[in-house]
Amino acid sequence: MSRHAIENGSLIPETEARVPVTLREVQSNFSVYEALRVVRRHIVHLDDHLARLEYSASQIGLVLPHCPWQEWIDRLIEADGLVDATMRILVYGGPTPMVFITWQELLSYPDDYYRKGVAVTTYHGERFLPTCKTSNLLLSYLALEDAHRRNAFEALLVDRNGKVLEGTRSNFYMLDGRKLLTAPDELVLGGVTRISVLRAARELGYEVVKEAPSLDDLSKGMTMFISSTSMAAMPVSNVDGRTAECDIEAVLSFTRLVRQWECD
Amino acid sequence: MSRHAIENGSLIPETEARVPVTLREVQSNFSVYEALRVVRRHIVHLDDHLARLEYSASQIGLVLPHCPWQEWIDRLIEADGLVDATMRILVYGGPTPMVFITWQELLSYPDDYYRKGVAVTTYHGERFLPTCKTSNLLLSYLALEDAHRRNAFEALLVDRNGKVLEGTRSNFYMLDGRKLLTAPDELVLGGVTRISVLRAARELGYEVVKEAPSLDDLSKGMTMFISSTSMAAMPVSNVDGRTAECDIEAVLSFTRLVRQWECD
Secondary structure: OOEEEOOOOOOOOEHHEEEEOOOOHHHHOOOOEEEEEEOOOOOOOHHHHHHHHHHHHHHHOOOOOOHHHHHHHHHHHHHHHOOOOEEEEEEEEEOEEEEEEEEEOOOOOOHHHHHEEEEEEEEEEEOOOOOOOOOOOHHHHHHHHHHOOOOOOOOEEEEOOOOEEOOOOEEEEEEOOOOEEOOOOHHHOOHHHHHHHHHHHHOOOOOOEEEOEEHHHOOOOEEEEEEEEOOOEEEEEOOOEEEEEOOOOHHHHHHHHHHHOOOO | OOOOOOOOOEEEEEEEEHEEEOOOOHHOEEEEEEEEEEEOEEEHHHOOOOOOOHHHHHHOOOOOOOOHHHHHHHHHHHHHHOOEEEEEEEEOOOOOOOOEEEEEEOOOHHHHHHHHOOEEEEEOOOOOOOOOOOOOOOHHHHHHHHHHHHHOOEEEEEEEOEEEEEEEOEEEEEEEEOOOOOOOOOHHHOEEEEEEEEHHHHHHOEEHHHHOOHHHHHHHHOEEEEEEEEEEEEEEEEEEEOHHHHHHHHHHHHHHHHHHHOOO
């Protein structure tokens, strides 16, 4: 069966989910997006994702059309008989906004990633409008390509002050005793899963400290992990080719809570 | 007659010049482009534009497919009976690169702009990979929208050090006596017209100093202008709502030489 997509409320074949390269908004990627999980036909944290979509749009002056999101996503779930999937909402602004909803197989990772941790690399660069999920993604693309070339799973972005702010598609955390360190809100994407991670931290008895670790801190033997909608909490066991100590069980406690709350 | 475009060497209706929103390279705008002038069926400075396209691509690791550019552009000129036009080459990289050539009416500006100068605004922000012409254009889009809201023609981008580097689609210059000041090459786009402007400066007896003016310098009564493929040299007569002195004749001498060399 061929896949479908939603364009401005209409069900279309996925192959027709295309944008004209002659349009200024396409050429300049004047656009915001969200990636969501659908688990057993349930759209996880839809309200949080829509709130962030609204926020991202407002920050760049993109006027979001009024859309019955739940209804549109449900129509796509129905049409393609989806049970589990990763959905993408993409909105181009301008005089004639274009709204797309597309899907792919549910992004998930081998158990081993959670049991042994993943390798990350570091990459110097600062996201433009870091709190917004815009399509201005070239830096993230290049950083992730660099990570893949070095056989790593994710790249951590390091700012001009040597602070490790976030990954290209994840937030970043370090456990320092009973403290959980992570970058200040205004410097990173307000990850939907980050909300759950910070809630889990409090539940697990960590004090949340919004201070970004520095590059030097990465080799001090503290447990590190990253989070995203598709990853939940993912332990980091290698940084730039050097083995990093990691309390795998501690990170797993975060993932368990994050996943549990998805079903609420 | 409906317009055409070139996609990977094939002539297609312009309305079909579209890219799939499901493709990672589209989502991340892993893409480079060029805008060229066609004047009386002659493609202006084609070699310079192709050299910059190659350079931009190489800087982001985008492998350009081998394309017979002149032949493809000529095919489009022929198909749509073009005499004067602005052409856009757009290349998305990745496993299956996509090359588009599209056109619009030749961008040109009223004589008054050259006789009286244009208004510009300033905008704080730094382009990612400033020497490359990539599609990562959200900053430029936002800055130009801001300029338009303030009834200005162009926005000048100001870096973290308060230096005025370039416009969103132009290079920037200041005349200080017999010196022409402009940002160092490594901080700005290597404009094809900038090459001509610097050549003209030497011809007109200016010493070229590659130092970016600071924000404070903009109100010191020195002649300012911007340049681009479509503008040639355009005098600036207003900055952020304040009238700026401008030796219009001095700037016109640049435009005359720039336009003259286009026909060589």
